[in-house]
Amino acid sequence: MIIVMKTEASKESVKKLREQLKQKGIIVNVWEGHKYCVLGLLGDTSSINPSQIEANQEVEKVLHVQEPYKKANRLFHPEETIVSVRDRLIGGDKLAIIAGPCSVESEEQIIGIAEKIKKSGANFLRGGAFKPRTSPYSFQGLKEEGLEILKAAREKTGLPIVTEIMSPNLVERFVEDVDVIQVGARNMQNFDLLKELGKTKKPILLKRGLSATIEELLMSAEYIMAGGNENVILCERGIRTFETYTRNTLDLSAVPVIKKLSHLPVIIDPSHAGGMWWLVEPLAKAAIAVGADGLMIEVHNDPVNAKSDGAQSLKPERFDSLMETLRGVAEAVDKEL
Numbered sequence: 001m002i003i004v005m006k007t008e009a010s011k012e013s014v015k016k017l018r019e020q021l022k023q024k025g026i027i028v029n030v031w032e033g034h035k036y037c038v039l040g041l042l043g044d045t046s047s048i049n050p051s052q053i054e055a056n057q058e059v060e061k062v063l064h065v066q067e068p069y070k071k072a073n074r075l076f077h078p079e080e081t082i083v084s085v086r087d088r089l090i091g092g093d094k095l096a097i098i099a100g101p102c103s104v105e106s107e108e109q110i111i112g113i114a115e116k117i118k119k120s121g122a123n124f125l126r127g128g129a130f131k132p133r134t135s136p137y138s139f140q141g142l143k144e145e146g147l148e149i150l151k152a153a154r155e156k157t158g159l160p161i162v163t164e165i166m167s168p169n170l171v172e173r174f175v176e177d178v179d180v181i182q183v184g185a186r187n188m189q190n191f192d193l194l195k196e197l198g199k200t201k202k203p204i205l206l207k208r209g210l211s212a213t214i215e216e217l218l219m220s221a222e223y224i225m226a227g228g229n230e231n232v233i234l235c236e237r238g239i240r241t242f243e244t245y246t247r248n249t250l251d252l253s254a255v256p257v258i259k260k261l262s263h264l265p266v267i268i269d270p271s272h273a274g275g276m277w278w279l280v281e282p283l284a285k286a287a288i289a290v291g292a293d294g295l296m297i298e299v300h301n302d303p304v305n306a307k308s309d310g311a312q313s314l315k316p317e318r319f320d321s322l323m324e325t326l327r328g329v330a331e332a333v334d335k336e337l
C-alpha cells in the first residue's frame with residue numbers, strides 16, 4: 001500500500017501517521033520528492049482501512065500496489081539504486097565490466113587473466129569456485145581453494161571478486177572473502193539461500209533463472225531485500241525458448257522492462273546467453289545499447305582446454321578488442337566504459 005501525502009502536509013503529520021502505522025507492526029518507507037511525500041507500507045496491511053487513512057486531511061490518496069514485490073519496486077523507490085563495491089559502483093553512468101573464466105582452475109591462470117582483463121578496462125574479476133554443473137561427473141570447481149586463489153588475484157590486481165554461492169551454509173565464508181556474491185540461474189529460487197543472503201549487507205548478483213519470468217526474478221530480489229539487504233544487482237543471462245541453435249535466448253527487452261519496474265541495476269551476461277564465443281560481441285553491443293548497467297563476460301587463456309564453458313569464452317586478446325568496440329557503443333548511449 002502507498003500513501004501519497006498532500007504537498008502542504010507538514011513533517012509533523014507525516015511523523016504522526018508513520019508512528020500510527022508502525023504501532024500496527026508495519027514497516028514504513030518514506031520517500032520525500034520535490035512535490036510529494038510518499039509513504040510505502042510493507043508488511044501485513046490488512047488491518048488498515050484505506051478510507052480511514054484518506055479521512056486524514058493531509059493525505060492526498062491511498063494506492064494499492066498490485067505488484068507482489070515492494071522493496072524492488074520503482075514505485076517505492078523512484079531513483080536508481082547504485083550499489084557500491086569497495087571503491088567501485090554498479091549502476092549509474094559508468095558501466096560495470098565483470099570478466100574472467102567460468103571456473104577458477106589455478107592461481108597462475110586466474111592471475112594471468114586478471115592482469116590482462118584489467119589492462120583492457122574490466123573493473124571486476126569473476127571466476128567460479130563452486131560450480132553448478134548439469135552433470136555430477138563434470139568438474140565441480142576448486143571450492144575453498146578457488147576462493148583463496150581469487151583472493152590472491154584481488155590482492156595482486158585490486159580487482160574486486162565476483163563468485164557464485166550454492167549453499168546457505170557458505171554464506172559466512174563468502175561474506176568474509178568475496179566482494180560480490182553471485183546467485184546463479186539454477187539457484188534463483190533457492191529461497192533458503194536468498195533469505196540467508198538477505199541477512200547480510202554484501203552486494204548480490206542475482207541471475208535470472210533458466211525459465212524464470214521477469215516477475216519471478218524480481219520476487220527473488222525481493223526475498224533478499226525483505227531481509228534487509230538492498231544491495232542487489234540483477235543479471236539477464238538468456239532464457240530457455242524453443243530455439244536450440246543458441247544455448248539460451250537473450251531477452252534484451254528484460255533490460256528496459258526491469259528498468260521500468262524496478263530501481264535495481266541490471267547487467268547482461270552475453271556468454272551464457274549465446275553459448276558461443278563469436279556471439280559475445282554482437283550481444284554485448286546490443287546489451288549496452290539497450291541500457292544495461294554492465295556486462296559479465298567469460299574470458300579464458302586457453303578456451304579449448306577450459307574445464308567449463310570454453311566454447312563461449314573469449315581469449316584475453318579478443319576481450320581487449322571487444323572493449324575497444326564497446327567504447328563507441330557506450331559513448332552513443334552516454335555511458336562511460
Ligand code: PEP
Nearest residue numbers: 102184185186207237272
Ligand atoms: C556462471 O556464471 O558461470 C554460471 C554458471 O552462470 P548461470 O548461473 O547464468 O548459468
Ligand code: MN
Nearest residue numbers: 102298308309
Ligand atoms: Mn560459465
